[in-house]
Amino acid sequence: MRSLTTALVLGVASIASAEPAMAPVSEMPTVGDTLALYPDFWGKQKWLYDAPNTNDAAGKVVIHWFCTAKLQACTDDLARVINLRENGHVYVIAYLDGNPTLAKKLDPIRESEGIGRGTVATGTGVTKLMKKLAVKPGPTSIVVGVDGKVTMVSINGDATALDARDAKVNALTSDIKAFTTSHDGPASVKAGDKFALTFKVQLASWLKYSQKTPMQFDVSVPKDFKCDATTLKGDQLKIDKNILTATISCSAPHGIYQAVGKIRFGYDSPAGGSGLGDDGAKWDVKVD
Numbered sequence: 657m658r659s660l661t662t663a664l665v666l667g668v669a670s671i672a673s674a675e676p677a678m679a680p681v682s683e684m685p686t687v688g689d690t691l692a693l694y695p696d697f698w699g700k701q702k703w704l705y706d707a708p709n710t711n712d713a714a715g716k717v718v719i720h721w722f723c724t725a726k727l728q729a730c731t732d733d734l735a736r737v738i739n740l741r742e743n744g745h746v747y748v749i750a751y752l753d754g755n756p757t758l759a760k761k762l763d764p765i766r767e768s769e770g771i772g773r774g775t776v777a778t779g780t781g782v783t784k785l786m787k788k789l790a791v792k793p794g795p796t797s798i799v800v801g802v803d804g805k806v807t808m809v810s811i812n813g814d815a816t817a818l819d820a821r822d823a824k825v826n827a828l829t830s831d832i833k834a835f836t837t838s839h840d841g842p843a844s845v846k847a848g849d850k851f852a853l854t855f856k857v858q859l860a861s862w863l864k865y866s867q868k869t870p871m872q873f874d875v876s877v878p879k880d881f882k883c884d885a886t887t888l889k890g891d892q893l894k895i896d897k898n899i900l901t902a903t904i905s906c907s908a909p910h911g912i913y914q915a916v917g918k919i920r921f922g923y924d925s926p927a928g929g930s931g932l933g934d935d936g937a938k939w940d941v942k943v944d
Contacts, residue, residue, distance in 0.1 A: 684789045685798060689806045693718065694749065698785050701751075701777035705765060711926035712772045713747040714862035717828045719774075720798040722782075722791045723762050725754025730762055733795040736818060737764045741773050745829040748774035751782045753793075772927065797821050801828055802862070834923065835859045839937035846944055847910050853939050855917050857900040865895055866930060869922025873902035877915045881906050908943045915939045 685691050694701075694708040701707075721737055723730035740746045741764055748770075752759035759778040764770065777785075785791075794812035799821065801807045807828060810821040841853045855873060859865060873888040883906040885892070894901045902919060918936040925931070 684791070684809065684811075685806050687806050687808065690804050691798070691800050691806050692804070698788070699781055701781040701785070702756075702779040704760070704763065704776040704778060705771065706775055708749055708775055709772075711928075714926045715802055715832060715834075715860060716745050716747040717802065717825055717832075718747045718749065718800040719825065720749050720751065720800070721764065722751045722786055722789075722796040723753070724793040725752060725758035725762065727793050729794045733813075733818060734762055734764060736822060738766070738770075740822060740825050741765075741770055743826070743829050745832050746773070746825060750774065750776045751785060752776060752778045753782045753786055754778075799824055799828070802832060802860075833860065834863060834931055835933050835935075837919070837935045837937070839917070839939065841915075841939040842941060844942040844944060845908075848907055850905050850907050851941070853904050853906065853915055853917065855902045855919055855937055857919065857921065857933065857935070859898040859900070859923055859933075861898060863898070863923045863925055863931075865898075865900060866922035866924050869930070869932065871900070871919070871921035873917065873919045875904055875915055875917040877906065878908070878911075878913045880911065881908050881913065881915070908941070911943050913941050913943065915941070 683697075693710055693713055719737065719740065723733065737748060737750070741748050748764050750762070750764050752762050756778045763776050765774050765776055792812040795818065796812055797808070797810045798806060799808040799810070808821060808824045810817050813821060836858045837856065838858070839853075839855045842851045845851045853875065865871070870889065871893055873893060875883070875886045877883055877886060883904050885904055888902050888904065894903075900921065902917075916936065916938050918934065920932070920934045923931050923933060
């Protein structure tokens with residue numbers, strides 16, 4: 657009886673061991689995931705240019721583009737990807753599977769033409785990564801916004817899917833702004849009371865206010881206004897991380913007034929570039 661039980665157990669074990677192993681789960685990221693510029697767990701790659709550069713990619717939409725040599729769909733999509741790269745707000749990381757010599761024909765960076773706008777990986781590392789992500793031979797794209805989060809995954813896309821990807825990238829880049837501004841002040845005050853006129857600049861998270869470019873806030877006020885200052889420079893402007901705040905304090909007699917302000921400043925990017933910003937505002941104040 658014991659030998660029969662043992663035989664049955666061994667038979668069940670043998671059947672279980674004969675079952676095929678489950679296929680590994682794809683590690684493809686999904687919309688909403690935070691994705692590093694190049695995640696460590698994706699493995700090592702052979703880069704045709706520099707490794708992905710966080711300074712060059714700062715403030716840009718990142719496209720991880722996977723394609724296979726000798727595939728017509730990839731050749732067709734190459735022109736689209738180059739066009740997106742030319743936007744100036746897109747950073748392309750291309751993973752080209754196949755013989756390195758053939759794969760280079762799909763290079764969207766094109767040597768000096770696109771340096772600083774992306775990079776390219778080829779070789780066995782790409783083959784392993786595509787297997788890890790379960791990427792099929794056709795053009796596949798992972799689109800990542802400036803906040804580092806995945807906004808779209810386009811797998812083995814046909815023309816319709818590629819149109820949708822391009823539209824998503826163009827929409828994301830159109831929303832990229834170096835800075836936004838806002839202003840605040842009272843709609844009405846009592847005669848003789850002090851009131852504040854405030855102007856704020858919110859600089860994009862990847863930028864920094866330039867210490868080399870003079871920043872200045874000027875306000876034109878009616879002659880009846882009495883203000884502590886109408887021009888603020890340097891340390892008179894408060895900077896807290898990426899928010900610049902300019903505030904003047906005034907008072908006025910009875911009347912209806914309008915003040916006009918303008919701010920000028922500079923900013924630097926991680927890649928070494930710089931820019932100039934300016935904007936203005938109007939305050940309408942009723943003094944009772």
